[in-house]
Amino acid sequence: MNSTPTSLKPERKRGSGVKHVYDILRDEIIDLVLEPGSPIDEIQLAERFSMSRTPIREALVRLAGEGLVTTLPNRSTVVSNIDFLNLYTFFDAITLMYRVTTRLAAQYHRPEDLQVIRVHQAEFAKAVASQDALAMIATNRDFHAAIAVAGQNAYYEGLFIRLLDEGRRLLRLYYSSFDDRLPQEYVIEHEDMIAAIEARDIEKADRLAGIHADQIVHQIQQLISEDRRQKIAL
Numbered sequence: 700m701n702s703t704p705t706s707l708k709p710e711r712k713r714g715s716g717v718k719h720v721y722d723i724l725r726d727e728i729i730d731l732v733l734e735p736g737s738p739i740d741e742i743q744l745a746e747r748f749s750m751s752r753t754p755i756r757e758a759l760v761r762l763a764g765e766g767l768v769t770t771l772p773n774r775s776t777v778v779s780n781i782d783f784l785n786l787y788t789f790f791d792a793i794t795l796m797y798r799v800t801t802r803l804a805a806q807y808h809r810p811e812d813l814q815v816i817r818v819h820q821a822e823f824a825k826a827v828a829s830q831d832a833l834a835m836i837a838t839n840r841d842f843h844a845a846i847a848v849a850g851q852n853a854y855y856e857g858l859f860i861r862l863l864d865e866g867r868r869l870l871r872l873y874y875s876s877f878d879d880r881l882p883q884e885y886v887i888e889h890e891d892m893i894a895a896i897e898a899r900d901i902e903k904a905d906r907l908a909g910i911h912a913d914q915i916v917h918q919i920q921q922l923i924s925e926d927r928r929q930k931i932a933l
Contacts, residue, residue: 716750720758723748726833728767728778729867739768739776765864781868783923790920793866794912796859797843801908803850805896812849813897819845820893824886830879836870842889846896869919876922885914 724744727733744755759776762768769779782789804812819842826834840863847856874881888911895904 716748716754717757717761720744720748720750720755721761724758724762725765725767728762729836729871730833731868731871733778735778735780735868737778739778741776766861767864786869786923789862789866789869790916793859793862794909794916796847796855796862797908797912798905800843800847800850800852800855800859801892801896802901802905803852803855804846805899805901805904807851808849808896808899812845813893816842816845816849816893816896820889823889827881827883827886830881832871832874832879835874835879835881836867839870840864840867846892849896870915872922873915873919876918885911 724733724739733739739759741752741755741759745752748755759768759770763770763776767779768776770776804816819838823835823838823842826838840860843863844856844860847859850856888907892904892907892911895907
């Protein structure tokens with residue numbers, strides 16, 4: 700007589716629980732559902748996801764590595780704050796990386812690099828058409844990361860990807876300023892950058908990347924500085 704399995708529940712693959720928790724929390728943080736400074740409770744998360752605290756902690760370690768959560772001296776964890784006061788330093792750094800990586804991609808890209816860049820651009824255009832903000836953020840990140848890879852400089856690539864990751868919540872604000880209806884001209888900007896890279900026009904690639912970064916920075920700065928006070932008749 701064959702023995703009957705004690706449980707028909709499929710066994711979770713090792714690491715899949717970590718990815719599941721990481722993916723959900725990452726999206727909630729980027730989408731500002733979990734607000735900057737809000738506490739992260741491991742016990743509540745373990746109950747929410749019906750798993751032990753070990754994969755929860757591993758997911759939080761990944762999020763901390765991307766600057767999305769912060770562990771405080773008392774070992775509690777919170778959603779990382781956005782340092783609006785020193786945001787200009789971030790803008791300076793990411794604008795420079797947009798230019799440097801796109802410039803190097805024009806100089807050193809291989810045919811296979813362009814194929815990868817175009818795949819990510821197609822996904823970005825699809826996300827824009829469907830007005831899916833989280834997909835726009837993810838595909839935009841992957842598009843520019845692929846350009847950095849094409850530049851053949853691992854140091855610039857690593858720094859730029861870190862900046863892209865840290866800027867995802869700012870990009871969420873950027874898209875929200877358009878009510879997630881991103882103008883088609885910004886999709887076209889990506890296409891123009893690809894064309895300059897393919898043509899190995901280094902100066903044009905640099906210029907287009909700078910313009911692309913500048914309009915994003917300007918839009919975010921305008922959104923942050925907007926006076927939302929209501930006029931009250933006295």
